[in-house]
Each structure stands twice: as structure tokens, then as C-alpha cells.
Amino acid sequence: MNHSESFRSFTMATWLGWQVESNWADPFLFAIYVIIKPLAGAAILVVMYSIITHGNYNSPLFPYIYLGNAFYIYVGSVMTGVSWAVIEDREHYKTLKYMYVAPINIPFYLLGRGVSRVLIGTVAVIVTLLVGKLFLHVPLDITKINWGLFFISLFIGVTLLAMMGLILASITLMIVNHNFFIGDAVASALYLFSGAIFPLEVLPAWLRPIGFAMPITYWLELMRRSLIGNVAQAFPTLARFSNLELISILTGLTIIFGIASIFTFRWCDHRARERGLIDRVTNY
Amino acid sequence: MKANNSLAFSPSEKVTGWRLFIKTIGARAYPRVIGMQREKSWMFFDVFLPLLAVSAYVFVYRAIGAPEEYVGFVVVGGAMTAFWLNILWSMSSQLYWEKEQGNLALYIMAPNSMMAVLLGMALGGLVATTLRALAIIVLGSLIFQVQYSITSFTQLIAVFFLAMTALYGMGMMSASLFLLFSREAWHLANLAQEPVYLFSGFYFPIKSFNFWLAAAASFIPLTLGLDAMRQLIFPSGALLGFLSVKFEITVLIILCVVFLAGAKFLLDYMEKLAIREGRITENRR
Numbered sequence: 001m002n003h004s005e006s007f008r009s010f011t012m013a014t015w016l017g018w019q020v021e022s023n024w025a026d027p028f029l030f031a032i033y034v035i036i037k038p039l040a041g042a043a044i045l046v047v048m049y050s051i052i053t054h055g056n057y058n059s060p061l062f063p064y065i066y067l068g069n070a071f072y073i074y075v076g077s078v079m080t081g082v083s084w085a086v087i088e089d090r091e092h093y094k095t096l097k098y099m100y101v102a103p104i105n106i107p108f109y110l111l112g113r114g115v116s117r118v119l120i121g122t123v124a125v126i127v128t129l130l131v132g133k134l135f136l137h138v139p140l141d142i143t144k145i146n147w148g149l150f151f152i153s154l155f156i157g158v159t160l161l162a163m164m165g166l167i168l169a170s171i172t173l174m175i176v177n178h179n180f181f182i183g184d185a186v187a188s189a190l191y192l193f194s195g196a197i198f199p200l201e202v203l204p205a206w207l208r209p210i211g212f213a214m215p216i217t218y219w220l221e222l223m224r225r226s227l228i229g230n231v232a233q234a235f236p237t238l239a240r241f242s243n244l245e246l247i248s249i250l251t252g253l254t255i256i257f258g259i260a261s262i263f264t265f266r267w268c269d270h271r272a273r274e275r276g277l278i279d280r281v282t283n284y
Numbered sequence: 285m286k287a288n289n290s291l292a293f294s295p296s297e298k299v300t301g302w303r304l305f306i307k308t309i310g311a312r313a314y315p316r317v318i319g320m321q322r323e324k325s326w327m328f329f330d331v332f333l334p335l336l337a338v339s340a341y342v343f344v345y346r347a348i349g350a351p352e353e354y355v356g357f358v359v360v361g362g363a364m365t366a367f368w369l370n371i372l373w374s375m376s377s378q379l380y381w382e383k384e385q386g387n388l389a390l391y392i393m394a395p396n397s398m399m400a401v402l403l404g405m406a407l408g409g410l411v412a413t414t415l416r417a418l419a420i421i422v423l424g425s426l427i428f429q430v431q432y433s434i435t436s437f438t439q440l441i442a443v444f445f446l447a448m449t450a451l452y453g454m455g456m457m458s459a460s461l462f463l464l465f466s467r468e469a470w471h472l473a474n475l476a477q478e479p480v481y482l483f484s485g486f487y488f489p490i491k492s493f494n495f496w497l498a499a500a501a502s503f504i505p506l507t508l509g510l511d512a513m514r515q516l517i518f519p520s521g522a523l524l525g526f527l528s529v530k531f532e533i534t535v536l537i538i539l540c541v542v543f544l545a546g547a548k549f550l551l552d553y554m555e556k557l558a559i560r561e562g563r564i565t566e567n568r569r
Contacts, residue, residue: 024467033475040478044487045344051492052350061348185329188336197340198347 009104013112017081020088021116038073038124039131045069045197046136057137060231061199064224066138068196070128071223074121075161075190075216080183081117082165085110086172090280097279107265110169111162118158139228149243150226156247157219160254166261170268173277190216200237211237215253218246308396312404316374316412330366331419338362338424341487353520354488356431359424360517361486363417364510367451368480370413372473375455378405380462380469388463392559398551402459406452433519439529440516446536447509453543454505460547460554464561480504485511489524498526505539508532 089096132138
């Protein structure tokens with residue numbers, strides 16, 4: 001692998017992705033756009049919770065739901081961000097064919113396109129956490145946060161999501177219709193099965209194994225544990241696992257997804273070239 | 285030699301006035317309805333995706349020990365998201381898509397009314413989306429065993445059609461506003477998704493909000509439509525209703541008139557403005 005070419009592809013795509021994402025509006029409108037959507041999503045859950053519990057935010061279930069939902073912003077952002085780049089370049093800007101003939105590394109280019117979404121997602125997560133801390137009594141204490149665990153888990157988690165995004169981007173190269181929705185479809189499915197907004201025990205017993213097979217389940221648990229420690233460990237879903245065991249599982253699954261993403265991209269890329277799908281416009 | 289009559293040019297009957305108006309509505313509604321038959325993968329994406337969101341919210345309610353009727357509220361609200369998504373992506377931003385694909389100039393050049401084009405889009409979208417919403421309600425109700433108790437079929441049908449008329453009138457109105465947008469159209473439609481789910485009470489009764497906030501949210505027809513429908517189909521719906529059903533029907537009638545008249549006015553104004561500013565054929569990607 002040519003490292004300078006890969007690095008250049010990644011950084012150039014990061015800059016391009018940021019321009020595409022942000023330069024359609026003035027900074028003020030863009031800032032509103034970045035925070036309103038995730039805050040509204042969080043507010044739906046907060047209202048649902050407060051109606052039923054009459055505003056009892058002291059229950060450990062509330063931070064479980066709130067933090068799971070906050071960090072889930074990354075899932076949609078990163079996975080959809082990487083896969084959406086294929087649609088944008090191929091169908092909208094019609095530039096994917098030019099990217100293919102340029103001296104760049106396409107997988108690194110696609111990953112770079114997702115970085116802007118990571119940045120936007122990070123702002124949304126921080127604002128959501130701040131609102132939770134300031135207005136909803138989410139028990140976030142900056143002196144009690146396990147920062148080491150937090151940053152390690154965040155790094156592994158975002159890497160995992162990027163690999164999943166690359167798999168989706170590879171599949172998107174092959175799909176004719178409704179490829180706009182593939183990122184949303186997977187993110188929605190994971191939202192339901194990964195215990196993001198309710199403990200897996202709430203799912204029917206026959207659906208729980210799906211949740212345990214999802215790497216995001218372990219990632220969200222680690223994020224919660226790093227921020228609110230014992231409160232998160234009180235839930236039985238993954239209580240039998242130590243932090244180290246959870247990190248090991250997450251790292252193992254990230255490596256598996258990383259390898260899978262390389263092979264999936266190679267196969268889909270070859271098929272897409274063979275079938276002339278690189279410059280296709282489906283108009284859906 | 286005798287000419288082959290089948291190859292001779294035969295101009296079709298010239299249609300004008302209200303006949304052209306009706307024909308345009310049918311012509312624009314046609315691809316939306318027929319398209320569903322030709323591309324059946326929508327069943328997976330347009331039914332399966334909202335059903336996943338519905339399921340997630342149902343399990344949240346179960347996790348926090350909510351009464352079972354809230355599950356029904358979520359199923360009905362989740363089905364109604366199909367209409368809001370249709371308004372955002374297939375009504376409001378449709379003229380923007382048409383501009384991107386180069387069809388908008390053809391619509392304006394053709395001797396038909398743009399209002400009829402929008403009505404056709406609305407009618408086709410309404411039929412197609414009603415099928416999706418019904419599929420979500422049926423599947424959601426079966427999966428989560430939702431119990432319904434309809435108090436008045438007449439009022440329920442009236443509420444549904446009034447809410448849809450007002451909603452699609454609103455969509456037609458916003459379509460004319462989107463006529464002026466470029467790249468920001470996609471982002472603005474995307475931005476209007478979750479906040480409306482929140483303020484219109486898609487997943488909880490709107491009565492939970494402060495009165496004035498709920499009243500302001502009632503500007504979106506789905507807010508009162510959904511509230512009235514819940515009151516009419518769930519045993520405890522009336523207790524959790526924001527206003528009486530009769531009052532909500534009255535407000536929906538007013539909204540129908542306001543949005544349809546507003547759509548006509550705004551479309552005429554925006555079309556002139558877009559032509560004057562040269563935005564009909566622009567392509568700022």
C-alpha cells in the first residue's frame with residue numbers, strides 16, 4: 001500500500017467532506033442545523049420518559065436511555081457518512097468516476113468523507129450531554145469520569161463504525177434502487193437491537209441474541225460505564241463482563257469488521273467495475 | 285399506393301380549462317401510484333424502517349412501565365410519520381428535485397397549471413403513503429397486539445381526510461417555497477424531521493406539553509389530526525386528548541382553507557420570483 005497516497009486521499013476527502021457538509025449555509029444556520037436534530041431526537045425520549053415517570057430523572061434507567069441515545073448519534077453519523085459519499089459522488093455530483101481515475105485510494109477516500117460527519121456528530125453529542133447535565137440531572141460528574149476508558153472506547157467505537165460504514169459503502173456501489181436508505185436501515189436496526197435506549201432484557205428472549213451479537217451493544221455499555229460507572233453496571237445485560245472483557249470483545253469485533261470491510265470492498269468494487277456501475281445514475 | 289393510416293400523424297384532442305386541470309392532476313399522480321407497483325422494494329424500506337423505529341419506542345415504553353395504550357399511540361404515530369416524510373421529501377422538496385433533474389422548466393413551459401401538478405403530486409403521494417401507513421398499522425398492531433375501540437367511524441374518517449387535506453395543502457405551500465432553494469433544500473427537509481416528530485406528538489399525547497406550545501404545534505395539521513384520531517380509536521384517548529374532537533375538526537377545516545389558499549398564492553408568487561431571478565433552471569450543487 002502506498003502510505004502517502006492513502007494519507008493524501010484521506011485528508012483531501014476529509015476537507016472535501018467538510019466543505020460539502022457545511023458550506024451550504026452561513027455558520028449560524030449550520031450550527032443550528034447540527035444541534036437541533038439530535039436535541040429533538042433526545043427530547044422525544046425525555047418527554048416519553050417524563051410522562052410515564054412523572055419526571056423522575058433519578059432512576060438509573062434515565063441516564064441509561066439518555067446516554068445511549070446521545071452516543072448513538074455517532075452510529076448514524078459515521079456509518080451513513082461513509083456510505084452516503086458513494087451516493088453523493090455517483091448520483092448527485094457525478095464525480096465518482098473521476099475519483100476512480102484519480103491517483104487516490106478509494107477506501108481511504110470514502111473513510112475521509114465520513115470524518116466530517118464524525119466532527120458534526122461530536123458537536124451534537126457534546127451538546128446533548130451538556131443539556132442532559134444542565135437541565136435533566138443526568139449524573140455526569142467530570143471528576144468521576146473514567147477518561148482513559150472513555151477515550152479508548154470512543155476511539156475503538158468510531159473505528160468500528162467507520163469499518164461498518166465502509167462495508168455499507170461497498171454494498172452501496174452495487175445497489176441500484178433505494179441505496180439512499182441503506183445507512184438509515186442499518187442504523188435503525190441497530191438502534192432497536194443494540195440496547196441503545198432500553199436494556200436488552202426488555203426485548204423478547206428470542207431477539208436478545210441479536211443484540212449480544214452486535215458490537216455496538218458493547219461499545220455503548222463501555223461509553224456509559226466510563227461516564228457514570230456504577231449506575232451503568234447496575235443493569236443486568238452485560239453486568240457479568242468486566243471493562244477489560246468488554247474492551248477485548250469490542251476490539252476483537254472491530255478487527256473482524258475491519259477485515260470484512262477490506263474483503264467486502266474488494267469484491268464489491270470489482271463487481272461494480274465489471275458491471276459498469278461506477279458512473280450509474282439511478283435517479284431515485 | 286395507399287398510405288398506412290396507423291403511421292399518419294393524428295393530433296390528440298386538445299384539452300383545455302378544467303379538463304386539462306383534471307388531466308394534469310391524473311398525469312402527475314400516475315407515476316407515484318404506478319411506481320409503487322413497478323418497484324416493490326419500497327415495501328421493505330418504507331414499511332420496515334418505520335416499523336423498526338416504532339418497535340424501539342414501544343420497547344422504551346415497556347422498559348419504563350407505561351400503560352399498554354401508549355404502545356397503540358406509538359404504532360399510530362409511527363404510521364403517521366410516513367405522511368410527514370412524504371410531505372418533506374416528496375412534496376416540499378419535489379420541485380427542487382425536479383429542478384435538479386431538469387423537469388421543472390418543462391412543467392412551467394407546458395400549457396398546464398402548476399397548481400394541478402402540485403395537486404397531482406399530493407394525490408399520488410397520499411394514495412401511496414396511505415398504503416404504507418396502513419401496512420405499518422396492521423403489522424405494528426399484530427406484533428404488539430394493540431387493541432382499538434373506535435367511538436365514531438364518521439368522525440374518524442372526517443378527521444383523517446381533513447388532516448390529510450390540510451397537510452398536503454401545507455406540503456404544496458412549502459413546495460413553492462422550496463422552489464427558490466438549492467443545496468439547502470435537502471438539509472432543510474432533513475432538519476424538519478425530528479423536531480416535528482417531537483412537537484406534533486408522534487410518540488406521546490400532545491396534551492403533555494404546555495397549552496401554548498401544543499397550540500403552536502397545532503399549526504402542523506398532523507398534530508391535531510393525530511390527537512383526534514387517538515381520541516377516537518383508543519379507550520383512554522379522550523382523557524389524554526388536547527382539545528375536544530369537534531373543536532379539532534373545526535380547526536382542521538380552517539387549516540385546510542388556509543393552506544390550500546396559501547399554496548395557490550405562494551405558488552403564483554414564487555413561480556414569478558423564481559422566473560425573474562433565473563432560478564428555474566439553475567443547478568447550484
